[in-house]
Amino acid sequence: MIVIADISVSADQFPLGRILEAYPSVEIELERLVPLQDGIIPLFWVSDGDSAAIEETLRDDPLTNSVTRLTQTNSRVLFEVEWGPEVNGLVQALLRSDARLLAAEGTADIWDFRIQFDTRADMAHFRRLCTDAEISLTLRRLYNPMLPEESGALSNEQYEALVTAFRAGYFEVPRASKMSDLAAGFGVSDSAFSQRIRRGISSLIAETLMPEFGHRGQRADPVSWNVDTDNR
Template sequence: MIVIADLSIPADAFPLGRILDEYPEVEIELERIIPLRNAIIPLFWVSNGDTEEIEATLTEDPLTESVTPLTQTDSRVLYEVEWSPDVNGVVQSMFESDARLLEAEGTVDVWDFRLQFRTRSDLAKFRTACEENDVPVTLRRLYNPALPEDNGQLSARQYEALVSAYKGGYFEVPRGTSMSALGTEFGISDSAVSQRLRRGTAALIAETLLPEYSQS
């Protein structure tokens, strides 16, 4: 049976963590990782950073073969990077266990992944491979097999954060819970919680109050 797992790893255990280490204000959302015979290509969005500095940092990485900006919005750039096939750690562990990347985002401290595995054995294989590559993995939550409905722009992670914040009284005056408490609940940093609440709120406004805007 399919298993969906929410996992966290330290930012420095993932190749893109170097950007966040040098530019902590930057936000990264990983779209997908494409394995090729002679290369591995991640596609990811970068927000809140100087484009030239980020591209220079990516290019200087010894694993990087090429860097290509694909498209740009007002605040985000979509990059395609060609990594050397020598990249290991969590990336190779995903391939070895046939994991499917559903979501991934990083902060200066931690990377959060949502991965889909065909079986629990594949999940166990992934964790073993990470251990062999000295990548510490924190398993935060399992879904077997369904996720909350993901309608429109609101992602499952944003849904979870908003619901927990609402139930905990975060939006009340005075607040019934804090950003730090929500971060502890999900096993992520305060900054990551803030990003999910902000983006989730924006998505809800676009979908419910301005549906014609969200469809444009």
Template sequence: MIPIVDITVPASAFELGRLLEQLPGVRIELEQLVPIENSIIPLFWVSEGDPEEIEAILRESPLTEHVEFLAEDGQRKLFKVIWNREVNGLIHPLIDTNAKVLEAENVGEGWDFRIQFPSHDALSTFRDCCESENIPIILRQLYNPQYPDGGDALTDEQHEAIVVAYEQGYFDVPRGTTVSELAAQFDISDNAFSQRLRRGLGTLVRETMVES
């Protein structure tokens, strides 16, 4: 069983919180978090704010080894930061439990995370690590996707397509979004997104609702 949790933590529990302290009007969305050798590399989008000011704030941290402004998408700017292994807060509990951050963004004065763990034991270890680091966690939701032994699990792309479609109201009546709008977010064609969604849903139904 692979648990997925939605949690909320204080801004100070994640190193990017220093941006929220000095630029309270910005919105931050984590794109990827990559541990490499002696460094931690987050890629993240920032809505609003001046890129030079954002880079300057990030460079002030003694944990920052490198900052790079990568691209711009409308109102959002994509940054890459390299932190050294001294970075604390939520980072090491995530890495030590092989957790995968599916989504992360700032909400008010805190962070909302959706995290996938390889097992419930890993989730318990993560909780214990956060307690030892005095990181308060609010558990908003716990999901337990389960597949029978020998079944086919969803691919990461199929999982993300289903979750995003659900969250944006594609399955509502009336629908809150369209295939075209969803496909544009993934930068793929309407047909490719439709196939990804249908194959993912087919796998989900077959492995969780249909007896062999």
């Protein structure tokens, strides 16, 4: 059964938090982690900070191979950073446990994550990896969600496209971001990104407003912490 965990870690135990600890007022939203053969690419939004100074700090860090500013809207900047293979700790624990990062945001003090695991065993593996790396986790909430039927569910690509577009102000009037900039952040054409948006919206309408065309999503029920995932 799928398990979703809300956890918190101190910022110094996550690379982005450690790198940007000199900017206490900055807020960061991690969009996704992309594993590469010889490294890892995080895509993240930075809000309420000196973007030029932040970019310079990112470039100067020994963990980063490259830094790209993808797009900017109001006070938010979308960065793409390539980390070298030596990045470890929480990042490697997420990748090695096949966890799906649903949401992540943080400041110079603390980071909050929402992580999906295919099974409780995968979550226990993640916990053990963090323990071995001396990473202290705080579990805030645990869920066993009911999944919607496949025919009506959003794909991962549609979900990420909709969330990114919403956070970038694409659905505001007037729009705060361009389709071309958002598409560039995903490395796809304007047409391909537009299709993800349209199909994602169609799936959401089918599931929420017209359930006769799709299975109505069910709320996740909180469950108690299971001893078999406790720290060892």
